[in-house]
Amino acid sequence: MDDQPRLMHSTHGVGMAGHPGLAQHMQDGTGGADGEGRKQDIGDILQQIMTITDQSLDEAQARKHALNCHRMKPALFNVLCEIKEKTVLSIRGAQEEEPPDAQLMRLDNMLLAEGVSGPEKGGGSAAAAAAAAAAGGGGSDNSVEHSDYRAKLSQIRQIYHTELEKYEQACNEFTTHVMNLLREQSRTRPISPKEIERMVGIIHRKFSSIQMQLKQSTCEAVMILRSRFLDARRKRRNFNKQATEILNEYFYSHLSNPYPSEEAKEELGKKCSITVSQVSNWFGNKRIRYKKNIGKFQEEANMYAAKTAATATNVSTHGSQANSPSTPNSAGGYSSPCYQSDRRIQ
DNA sequence: GACGATGATTTTTA
DNA sequence: TAAAAATCATCGTC
Numbered sequence: 153m154d155d156q157p158r159l160m161h162s163t164h165g166v167g168m169a170g171h172p173g174l175a176q177h178m179q180d181g182t183g184g185a186d187g188e189g190r191k192q193d194i195g196d197i198l199q200q201i202m203t204i205t206d207q208s209l210d211e212a213q214a215r216k217h218a219l220n221c222h223r224m225k226p227a228l229f230n231v232l233c234e235i236k237e238k239t240v241l242s243i244r245g246a247q248e249e250e251p252p253d254a255q256l257m258r259l260d261n262m263l264l265a266e267g268v269s270g271p272e273k274g275g276g277s278a279a280a281a282a283a284a285a286a287a288g289g290g291g292s293d294n295s296v297e298h299s300d301y302r303a304k305l306s307q308i309r310q311i312y313h314t315e316l317e318k319y320e321q322a323c324n325e326f327t328t329h330v331m332n333l334l335r336e337q338s339r340t341r342p343i344s345p346k347e348i349e350r351m352v353g354i355i356h357r358k359f360s361s362i363q364m365q366l367k368q369s370t371c372e373a374v375m376i377l378r379s380r381f382l383d384a385r386r387k388r389r390n391f392n393k394q395a396t397e398i399l400n401e402y403f404y405s406h407l408s409n410p411y412p413s414e415e416a417k418e419e420l421g422k423k424c425s426i427t428v429s430q431v432s433n434w435f436g437n438k439r440i441r442y443k444k445n446i447g448k449f450q451e452e453a454n455m456y457a458a459k460t461a462a463t464a465t466n467v468s469t470h471g472s473q474a475n476s477p478s479t480p481n482s483a484g485g486y487s488s489p490c491y492q493s494d495r496r497i498q
Numbered sequence: 499g500a501c502g503a504t505g506a507t508t509t510t511t512a
Numbered sequence: 513t514a515a516a517a518a519t520c521a522t523c524g525t526c
Contacts, residue, residue, distance in 0.1 A: 388505050388522050396504095411515085432514095433506060440516065441504090 220339065232342035256360070259367040266374045268309045304377050312370045319366065323359040327352055391434075395424035399434050404456035410439055
């Protein structure tokens with residue numbers, strides 16, 4: 153206990169432990185009311201700072217060392233740590249429990265599916281192929297566009313990984329720095345390993361929120377890229393002349409009810425080398441555009457009427473079948489240019 | 499480049 | 513839920 157009196161001892165030296173000017177200021181309570189007194193105190197402090205010498209610093213260091221070596225210090229330190237843990241940390245710990253972030257999971261899944269994160273799938277070619285298939289495309293004519301897509305996706309992937317690496321490095325560096333700082337400070341104030349752990353957790357959460365922004369931006373970039381390269385509208389090709397003729401023939405020969413059945417659509421699709429949904433699109437567009445401007449289509453209608461009539465003549469002459477697929481609602485020839493179906497377009 | 503045509507998608511309607 | 517209607521984005525022609 154020979155050091156004990158020194159703990160309470162006020163010194164003339166300068167340092168954390170001995171500060172007569174400040175100590176007096178705190179004790180007598182004169183600092184608040186008396187301006188002159190305060191000036192005097194500040195003057196004293198400044199005077200003391202000016203008189204700091206190597207010797208006084210050494211003295212302070214020695215005092216600090218003596219404190220650290222005090223036999224009661226570890227026990228006292230542990231008690232303080234325990235108290236702190238029981239009070240502050242338990243409250244904070246309960247507040248900071250967070251569920252796994254659903255948004256982050258969605259972003260991760262998407263980046264994985266697009267081939268941006270995870271193992272490289274040939275620069276995202278698998279994703280490109282899947283996207284192209286989903287868009288109803290595919291085929292060799294798209295290969296150039298797909299290679300562009302792959303190149304851009306590869307760029308995005310590269311940027312993403314570089315940035316991610318940077319963030320991770322920065323996070324590790326910062327964490328190490330903070331841990332060292334806290335460990336250093338734990339010699340003079342009660343910082344338990346648990347608190348350091350908690351601080352590391354906070355740092356990681358902060359950095360992961362930055363990472364989420366990076367992931368979000370990457371997802372947006374991929375979406376834009378997809379829409380730019382793989383949106384079916386962007387690589388639209390007009391149907392060939394023969395396909396358009398077949399569709400028009402059907403349309404005008406069923407003008408009273410231009411709604412092909414599923415079977416008829418399939419047959420038309422086969423004949424035109426297009427999909428059933430393309431047939432549906434074509435009829436949808438045709439009906440609405442015809443209805444909007446019947447006059448404009450009159451000439452076309454007459455032409456196909458003549459064509460149908462000629463085909464019908466051929467059929468009766470040669471006994472062969474008509475070219476157009478039939479439907480349960482087929483009128484079997486050119487009809488008046490306004491729909492009679494209860495399905496409308498009046 | 500302007501502009502109409504056209505295939506595809508999205509929104510509205512019945 | 514299918515079709516109508518609106519809209520978008522590209523094609524093709526001048």
